[in-house]
Amino acid sequence: MYCVSCRSPVCYQCLEEGKHSKHDVKALGAMWKQHKAQLSQALNGVSDKAKEAKEFLVQLKNLLQQIQENGLDYEACLVAQCDALVDALTRQKAKLLTKVTKEREHKLKVVWDQINHCTLKLRQSTGLMEYCLEVIKENDPSGFLQISDALIKRVQVSQEQWVKGALEPKVSAEFDLTLDSEPLLQSIHQLDFIQMKFPVTVPPVPLLQLEKCCTRNNSVTLAWRMPPLSHNPVEGYILELDDGDGGQFREVYVGKETLCTIDGLHFNSTYNARVKAFNSSGVGPYSKTVILQTSDVAWFTFDPSSAHRDIVLSNDNQTATCNSYDDRVVLGTAAFSKGVHYWELHVDRYDNHPDPAFGIARINVVKDMMLGKDDKAWAMYVDNNRSWFMHCNSHTNRTEGGVSKGATVGVLLDLNKHNLTFYINGQQQGPPAFENIEGVFMPALSLNRNVQVTLHTGLEVPQCVKQPKLPNN
Numbered sequence: 001m002y003c004v005s006c007r008s009p010v011c012y013q014c015l016e017e018g019k020h021s022k023h024d025v026k027a028l029g030a031m032w033k034q035h036k037a038q039l040s041q042a043l044n045g046v047s048d049k050a051k052e053a054k055e056f057l058v059q060l061k062n063l064l065q066q067i068q069e070n071g072l073d074y075e076a077c078l079v080a081q082c083d084a085l086v087d088a089l090t091r092q093k094a095k096l097l098t099k100v101t102k103e104r105e106h107k108l109k110v111v112w113d114q115i116n117h118c119t120l121k122l123r124q125s126t127g128l129m130e131y132c133l134e135v136i137k138e139n140d141p142s143g144f145l146q147i148s149d150a151l152i153k154r155v156q157v158s159q160e161q162w163v164k165g166a167l168e169p170k171v172s173a174e175f176d177l178t179l180d181s182e183p184l185l186q187s188i189h190q191l192d193f194i195q196m197k198f199p200v201t202v203p204p205v206p207l208l209q210l211e212k213c214c215t216r217n218n219s220v221t222l223a224w225r226m227p228p229l230s231h232n233p234v235e236g237y238i239l240e241l242d243d244g245d246g247g248q249f250r251e252v253y254v255g256k257e258t259l260c261t262i263d264g265l266h267f268n269s270t271y272n273a274r275v276k277a278f279n280s281s282g283v284g285p286y287s288k289t290v291i292l293q294t295s296d297v298a299w300f301t302f303d304p305s306s307a308h309r310d311i312v313l314s315n316d317n318q319t320a321t322c323n324s325y326d327d328r329v330v331l332g333t334a335a336f337s338k339g340v341h342y343w344e345l346h347v348d349r350y351d352n353h354p355d356p357a358f359g360i361a362r363i364n365v366v367k368d369m370m371l372g373k374d375d376k377a378w379a380m381y382v383d384n385n386r387s388w389f390m391h392c393n394s395h396t397n398r399t400e401g402g403v404s405k406g407a408t409v410g411v412l413l414d415l416n417k418h419n420l421t422f423y424i425n426g427q428q429q430g431p432p433a434f435e436n437i438e439g440v441f442m443p444a445l446s447l448n449r450n451v452q453v454t455l456h457t458g459l460e461v462p463q464c465v466k467q468p469k470l471p472n473n
Contacts, residue, residue, distance in 0.1 A: 095259075096179065099177070100175065100177060103175060103177060104175070106171075106216070107171045107173075107175075109299070109316065110170050110171045110299070110458065111169065111170075111171065113299075113456065113457065113458055114169065114170060116454075116456060117456055117459070118166075118167070120346065120408070120456075121161065121162070121166075124158070125158050128154060128155065128158055131151075132151055132155060135147065135148075135151060157426070160463065161426070161462075170458075178211055180209070180211060183225070183228060186228065187228055190228070200232060200233065200279065200280065200281050201232055201281050202232070202277075202278070202279065202281050202282045202283060202284040203226065203230070203232050203233075203234045203277035203278065203279055203284040204226065204227055204230055204232065204277075204284060204285075205227070205276075205284065205285050205286070205287055206224045206225065206226055206237065206275050206276065206277050206284075206287045207224060207225055207226070207227055207287065208222070208223070208224045208275065208287050208288060208290050209223040209224055209225060210290060212259070213273075213290050213292060214292075215292050215293060215294050215295065216295070217267070217294070217295050217298060217299055217300070217334065218263070218264065218265045218266060218267050218294050218295065218298070218334070219261055219262060219263045219264075219265065219294075220241075220261070220262050220265060220271060220273070220292045220294065221259070221260070221261040221262075222239060222259070222260055222261075222262075222273050222275070222290065222292075223258060223259045223260075224237070224258050224275050224287060225258055226277065232279065232281075233279050233280075234277045234278075234279055235256070235278060235279045235280065236254060236255055236256050236277070236278055237253070237254070237255065237256070237257075237258065237275055237276070237277050237278070238251055238253070238254050238275065238276050238277075238278065238283070239251070239252055239253040239254075239260050239273065239274075239275045240252065240273065240274050240275070240276075240286075241262060241271055241272070241273050242271060242272045242273075244265060244266045244269035244270060244271045244294070245269065249272070249274065264335055265294055266294065266337065266338040266339060267294050267295055267296065267297070267298055267336070267338070267339045267341065268294060268295070268296045268339050269293070269294050269338070269339075270291060270292070270293050270294075271291070271292050271293075271294070272289050272290070272291055273289065273290050273292060274286045274287050274288070274289045274290070275287045296460075297341070297342075297457075297458050297459060297460060298334045298336070298341050298343070298457060298458070299334075299457050299458045300332045300333040300334035300343075300443065300455075300457050301316065301317040301318050301332070301333055301455065301457075302317045302318065302320050302330050302331070302332060302333070302445075302455060303317070303330065303331050303332060303333045303442075304317055306330075306331050306363070306367075307320075307328075307329070307330040307331065307367070308328040308329055308330065308367040308368060310322050310323045310324040310326075310328045311323075311328050311329075311330045313330070315454065317333075318454055318455045318456075319348065319452065319453070319454045319455070320445060320447065320452070320453050320454075320455070321349070321447065321449065321451065321452040321453075322447055322448050322449045322451070323449060324448060324449060325448050325449055325450075326368070326369075326448060327355075327357070327369055327370040327371070327446045327447065327448050328367060328368060328446060328447070328448070329361070329365060329366070329367040329368075329369075329371055329377075329444060329445070329446045330444070330445055330446075331361060331363070331365070331442045331443065331444050332442050332443030332444070332455070332457075334442065334443060334457075335363070335440050335441070335442050336360075336413060336415060336440070336441050336442070337415065337439065337440045337441070338415050338416075339415055339416065340412070340413070340414045340415070340416055340461050341412075341413045341415075341461075342410065342411065342412050342413075342459050342460070342461045342462065343410070343411055343443060343455065343456065343457045343459060344408050344409065344410045344411070344455075344456045344459060345358055345408070345409045345411070345445065345453045345454070345455055345456070346406075346407075346408050346453065346454045346456060347403050347404070347405055347406065347407045347408070347409070347451065347452075347453055348405070348452040348453060348454055349405060349450075349451060349452035350384070350403060350404050350405045350407075350450070350451055351450040351451075352450050353383050353384050354383070354447070354448055354450040354451050355370070355381045355382065355383050356381065356382065356403070356445070356446065356447040356448075356451045356453065357370050357371035357372055357379040357380065357381035357382075357390070357445070357446040357447075358371075358379060358380055358381075358382075358409050358411055358422065358444075358445055359371055359372065359377060359378050359379030359380060359411065359420065359422075359433075359444055359445075360377070360378050360379075360411070360413060360420060360441040360442065360443060360444055361376055361377035361378070361379075361441065361442055361444035362376040362377070362439070362440070362441070362442070363440075363442060364376060365377045365444065369446075370390075370446050371390075371444055371445065371446035372389075372390030372391055372392075372393070372446075373390065373392075373393045374392065374393070375391070375392045377391065377444055378391045378420055378433065378434045378437060378441075379391070379444070379446070380409075380422040380429065380433055381446075382402050382403050382409070382424070382429075383402050383403075384402040384403065384404055385400070385401075385402045386398055386399060386400055386401070386402055387399050387401065387402065387422070387424070387429050387430070389422075389430070389433040389434065391434060397430045397431065397433070399429050399430040401424055401427070401429060402424075403424060407424060407425055408423075408424070408425055408426070409422065409423065409424055410422065410423035410424075410426070410462070411423075411443065412461065412462075413441065415437075415438075415441075417435075418435060418436055418437050418438055419432040419433075419434060419435045419436075419437065420432065420433050420434045420437060421433060423462075426462075443455075
């Protein structure tokens with residue numbers, strides 16, 4: 001037997017001598033069975049834990065594989081998002097370069113127009129001066145006095161045509177374009193993973209980028225962006241513009257872009273614009289209002305997209321001629337519905353006494369016959385001796401005075417008074433050609449292969465013109 005307390009064997013002599021009198025003593029067989037049962041129970045517990053450990057190892061190995069796969073997926077997603085940002089920046093760079101190119105072309109065009117216009121005026125003034133100097137040499141007082149009054153008036157008118165600012169460049173050599181990349185750089189530096197989700201509400205107020213908002217002719221361009229660190233998603237924007245006369249706002253653009261150009265506005269008008277953003281939660285508040293002023297005068301060219309196929313354009317679409325002996329029509333790129341506008345056409349070539357026609361038209365005017373023969377055009381057609389006004393094939397107000405090579409035809413469209421007036425070499429040709437005209441009109445010209453004409457635009461309305469000749473009916 002064993003002593004329960006000290007686990008040592010117990011003999012009967014020790015038991016009699018009282019050496020284990022304070023200990024419990026059990027039989028050897030009972031102790032063996034009890035310990036065996038305890039060991040078995042402990043082994044079962046360890047076995048269960050070992051089984052759980054094996055299952056946990058399998059789980060960890062699966063987790064390793066999932067982490068590897070998810071890591072690759074997230075890397076691919078991150079690369080795709082960064083590539084998309086790079087692509088967007090590349091596209092924006094291309095747009096900015098295009099804008100710089102357009103600005104350069106615009107400046108070059110303005111300067112060339114000034115060169116051509118000034119050269120023409122200088123040529124006319126020089127010719128007049130040379131003629132007057134020859135007249136001054138005349139020794140016959142009576143002959144001199146017969147023409148001196150008319151010459152004095154012509155010289156005075158020529159002097160008055162050099163209006164204030166005519167000998168000043170209309171554009172500077174500097175490019176007023178400043179790229180504000182700081183907000184983008186800050187956004188790039190702050191680019192990070194979102195660790196928490198924000199509740200979706202309406203978008204905040206968009207920020208108008210005033211340095212990118214501009215006007216050209218009768219078009220306005222507006223740009224905006226969302227404020228930095230804005231977590232609310234944006235599904236699109238709504239751009240509103242008033243009528244240029246202090247009237248109510250109207251929607252002119254709805255979409256996802258943050259840059260928008262609106263064409264076909266009134267010249268010499270002040271427009272107010274504002275923008276707001278929207279998402280699934282609703283429409284956000286309006287931005288601040290930006291005020292934009294359209295050009296006082298119109299710059300335009302002949303329009304190759306709407307011209308008859310026989311029309312031949314050159315000189316950056318400012319010079320027109322034709323492949324056909326029949327009259328063909330070409331329109332300008334500008335459309336007018338308000339204000340006063342003036343442009344000139346210089347006759348570069350005039351052979352065999354053709355009848356070119358100058359005037360205005362609707363966009364759907366017939367293109368394969370003389371301007372003014374249908375009800376969509378109002379024109380003056382002219383030969384080398386006389387001119388006539390024509391609309392709906394009705395010929396009126398025959399006036400003496402034609403064109404030849406080097407002549408200049410002026411067109412004055414006054415939509416405040418709703419009339420149309422023509423000039424040849426600075427002199428009004430007859431009375432106002434048409435009155436009570438309303439709607440949208442485009443500059444128009446018809447000619448055949450015997451004529452070549454160059455368009456001059458961006459001109460101020462003449463301040464002084466000669467009195468019209470009386471028509472001969």
